[in-house]
Amino acid sequence: MTTYLYEQDLVPQKYRILVAMRHDILVRKIALELNIPVQELRRYLIEHLDMIQLENLPARAEMAADHADQGDAVAQALGREKYTVYLQILSGAAMDAIFREVDARLQTGTPLDDAIAYGRIQIREALNI
């Protein structure tokens, strides 16, 4: 059976991109932030992003660090724009729903740390990891 180069499985190549120095530092940082196993996060990224998005992750993360979620502590803690607009690992609708839930909890008097921890659990669930 003939196999074509352009139909090859891209997983090994995508994995190579993610284990490069700066990519690895970023992936480990996100995994720590969201309390996700590193390999599970890598698998998610490989499945959901194309090769050039993976290559550009550190540059986008730098821009997110400088510009995303300015002036809103909750949005910054949850990475509202960082994960949706910049790193593009979560849809905007899913993040908006999580943000609304966290906001509702804060309105009912839940401490900030607890509300953010709840929000991060919701992000993990939305990522299905």
Place this chain on the structure above:
Amino acid sequence: MKRIVDVNIPLGPIHPCFKEPVRLKCEAKGERITGAEVELGYMKKGIERIMKGRPWQEVMFLAERVCGICSVIHNMVFIEAMEQISDIVVPPRAAYLRVIANELDRMQSHILANFSYCYTIEHETLGMYLLDLREHVMDELERLTGARVTCAYMIPGGVRCDIQRKEAEALLVSLDRIEGDLRRYSGMFESGPMIALRSRGVGILTLEAAQRAHVVGPTARGSGIAYDCRQNHPTYQKLGFVPITRPDCDNFARVMVRFDEVFQSIDLIRKCLRELPKGVVRGGGVCKAGETRYSGEAPRGELTYFIKSDEFGRIVEIQIQTPSIMNIEACCHEMIIGSDSIADVTATFISADPCVACTER
């Protein structure tokens, strides 16, 4: 009634308009592009891995082999990063000669990029004029450095060879000719009604989208981002460098920024030759242990080297962030989305001056 269906249109890996192999899987609704996915891996060199553990004397040659079009800037950024680690001071004359080599490289790269764009929109006459002009720039690069492509002109503490007075005079004469011809060609591009139809309002990259994707170089400056790494370089600061921008955000703006930057490069080279300080071109120095992040302005934008070296000047860790990574990503996920025609996909892609060799390293 005609039914509109969703269609997947693969472009590449081998395509007449692409200089290098890359595969774009475009999703279209009718003729309108709704999404795109990029597949790389057709020319992966693994050059960062080859560099690890090698002494800087070998890595400087490997660095300029990352890309055949902008090899001078890879050489320059790697060497200046090693100089920063090792506190090596460059003689003023050598610093000016570096600018001349770098600007000649930028000129040939921009002219080649604009040739590719003209070729893609099927304005082959203008394309061939530009390709001919590029040869003259390549000749000047050869006159200065002794080679057309992998020049290895810059070394820690200076440059390999000085420029003679006769060579400097010949370079100035050649620049006058190049400037005259290019003014005619850029005028043809700017006033061509068919070119405008294919270029104005096509491949829009908004300022916000460009910032999010960290787009750099003429692609960013075509969207109004006034950022150029040369602003932070001490030699360029002495020359009074100011970045060129255009606010239009389309293919036309990106190509015109490149034309404008070639004229700017010509002025910078003239200024360098006029103010060229006297003195040695090799200051010497020893590469030491250290870690740094160093950026320089490649023809396509900000090129960054992350380097860690040991006490013998061997490279322990290295990662190269090339401008094409950011520009191709933004091109495929922002610029071509919403294009009204499949034909605009290739034109928009080429307008971002993508370099797959740089991207894949």
